Amino acid sequence: MPKILVIDDDELVCEMISSTLQLEGFETISALDGHEGIEAARKHSPDLIICDVMMPRLDGYATLSAIRNDPSTATTPFIFLTGQTTKSDMRQGMELGADDFLRLTHIALAACLPILIASPRRWHIIRRIDWHTLVFFAAMFVLMESVWNTGFFQGILERGQVDLHSPAALISVSVVVSQFVSNVPLVALMMPALLKSGVGTPGLLALAAGSTIAGNLSILGAASNVIIIQNAERRGKETIGFWEFLRIGAPLTIVNAFVYWVFLRFL
Secondary structure, eight states, X not given: OOEEEEEOSOHHHHHHHHHHHHHXXXXXXXXXXXXXXXXXXXXXXXXXXXXXXXXSSSOHHHHHHHHHTSTTTTTSOEEEEESOOOHHHHHHHHHHTOOEXXXXXXXXXXXXXXHHHHOTTHHHHHHHSOHHHHHHHHHXXXXXXXXXXXXXXXHHHHHTTOOTTOHXXXXXXXXXXHHHHOHHHHHHHHHHHHHHTTOOHHHHHHHHHHHHHHHHHOGGGOHHHXXXXXXXXXXIOOOOOHHHHHHHHHHHHHHHHHHHHHHHHTO
């Protein structure tokens, strides 16, 4: 039975991929970070390795490099599984010896194909897709990728002497910057910086917490706020103003941020 090693720091994703492969008749081994993955590859000699790119402590590229430099695993087929892949990312992976990149977007599109091809209601489903929202989010991610590639954001972090290992700093930056770019694009912008700095679980949780409660502070903190208010205005003729939202959201956000900061101090 072919043996596949799955390396992903997200335990749920790792479990889902492993379960799917097992249903197809493969034997699977799971590893939750690069170090575990390297040891598992040496111990189990898998027939294929599927590895996430963005992981704390040891990212996918460093994991691949270690595996290729070990004679016992040097020729093992290696595929990157990732949701964010630029040409430079792919070039770097291929130069290190990756066999291919499997994008999560391709998996999602493949999952949609049976409905879009076989369902008699496919045109009805396509017409009801919120294309404006999809285009909006796609544009925001393209913009964030462009900002990262210019080095502008990295320069701001350096000039501001932001301590990326401080939960308090990460929560504060996430809440404030989200008011200008929205919280989901902010996460896409921050994640490469955190992973390059070797930030661990508390730092990643601080980013998740700060970007989540950013939507409590003002309407601008989360695109979902804008979408909900637009739909409420269009369908229910109800709305809430910026200052009314802020009046309620500001004290709530302060309390939320304090609770998260206290919790993260004990991790």
